[in-house]
Amino acid sequence: MLYLIAEQLGFPGILNLIRYLSFRAGGAVATALLIGLIIGPKFIGWLRVRQGKGQPIRTDGPQTHLAKRGTPTMGGLMILTSVTLSLLLWMDLSNMFVWACLFVTLGFGAIGFLDDYDKVRKASHKGVSGKVRLAGEFVIAGLASWMIISQVGTHLYVPFINYPPLDLGWFYIVFAAFTIVAFGNAVNLTDGLDGLATFPVIIASLAFMLIVYLVGNVKYAEYLGIPHIPGAGDLTILCGAMIGAGLAFLWFNAPPAAVFMGDTGSLALGGALGTIAVASQHEIVLGIIGGLFVVEAMSVIIQVFFYKRTGKRVFKMAPIHHHFEQMGWSEPTVVIRFWIISIVLALAGLSTLKLR
Template sequence: MLYLIAEYLGFPGVFNLFRYLSFRSGGAIATALLIGLIIGPRFIGWLRVRQGKGQPIRSDGPQSHLAKRGTPTMGGLMILTSLTLAILLWMDLSNPFDWACLFVTLGFGSIGFLDDYDKVKKASTAGVSGKVRLLAEFVIAGLASWLIIRQTGTELYVPFFSGVSIDLGYFYIIFAAFTIVAFGNAVNLTDGLDGLATMPVIIASMAFMVIVYLAGNVKFADYLGIPHVPGAGDLAIFCGAMMGAGLAFLWFNAPPAAVFMGDTGSLALGGALGTIAVVAHHEIVLGIIGGLFVVEAMSVIIQVFFYKRTGKRVFKMAPIHHHFEQLGWSEPTVVIRFWIIAFVLALAGLSTLKLR
């Protein structure tokens, strides 16, 4: 909104700053952070009153988690509020990529909210049917993917090789939708310990802030040999808002957590990262930068696959962060070590920009 106002005025004087993505990205970080910190206490208090017993805790999980009973969930609403307001304030409202990402973020957030609400209402960890959730997620992701490819094309680019791509045609819509849905659920599975999912999302957002900025600049994209996507640079503002909203939430989610983000936040943030990667044509790189989320999701898939066929467990408990808890690692130890892994993977993903 501020960009269009400045553009309408002709970018006079100090308004010339709004031309620069770096300034607006910084503004989005600060705005989302400030809004989150301001609304956080009242929001958490409201959730505590409305939910009573808070988020249901798995009875078969680590016994230390039983102490978290009564902690309110749906903190993702706080994230979505600060993130959305910051984006609308600083984005270029004429950019279709911003709207596609916001559509997925709010759509996945709505699905997560219904799931969280069902869990709290029934005092159960079951929530909405998995099939219903996936169907709704694929519909939203499919629509967003269709809107995106109208601007970007249907090529799948291979990292480490300059100019190597595979044109998937309309099959790309399926691939892009799968990427968005898979990553949304991967982040959702990771969100099991205080702060575990939040910081890796912030780190991945920081990495993709760099990627979308470079992909949106024709000179940088040509120099690095990465696909140039006109308009993708504006998503740096979206990444900035995710970072600011995530930092504000982490303030209240730091151990011991005063609130959980729930599926409302984790699905939304994961879906947003997946959509940003699709826009920038860095879907494979997303698997590197977000490798922690991939491992978490794969641990669940492997566990279910082998248990159904052999009756034996590969891990003591899945997702894999619970496996390490069962090995005797304390919750803060698991969280901080996983943060370090997420940071290293983000650096590895960024290195693909030059290794071509």
């Protein structure tokens, strides 16, 4: 909105700053943070009144979690509000990449909201059918992938290899949609402890803020040997909004949490990161930067696979953060150590920018 106004006026005087992605990205961080901190207390109070008993707690999980009964969920609505308002304020309204990412963010957020609502209404942790959820997610991700492909083509870039990219043709839509859906659910599975998913999402957003800025700049992209995608730089605004909204939410989600993100927030943020990776053609790098989320998701897949075939569990409990809790690690210990891992993986992912 501000970019459009400044553009119409010819970027006079101080409004010339709005030309710069770095300024708008910083503005998006500050705006989303401020909105989140302002609406947070009243929003949490409203959720507490509306939900009564709050998010259902698994009885087969760690016993320490039973103390969290009554904590409201759907805090992701606060994140989505902050991200959307900040993004619309600072983005270039003509940028297709940003609209595709916002479409996935709000679409996945809506699916997560229905799941959270069903859990609260039925006082059960099961929620909406997994098949229904996945079907909706793939439809949304498929449409967003088609929007992005119209701008970037169907090439897959592999880090560490200095060879021409792989042209996947129309199969790229399937691959891109799978990336978005898989990462959305990976973040969703990670969101099981206070602050566990939020901070790694912030770290991943910081890493991709740098990546999309470099990808959108022809000189930096040519120097680093990464694909140059005109217009992708505007995704720094979305990354900034996610960082600011995430920090504001973490203020209220810090142990002991006053509110849970719920599927409303975790699905939306994961889907947003997946879409940003597809738009910047760094899907494989996302698997490194977001390696913590990948491990969490794989722990569930491995647990289910082996249990169905052997009747035995590989982990004491899945996702893997519960495994460490069952081993005797306290919740803050698990969270902080996983945060450290997420920082290391983000740095490893960023190192691929030059290792080509």
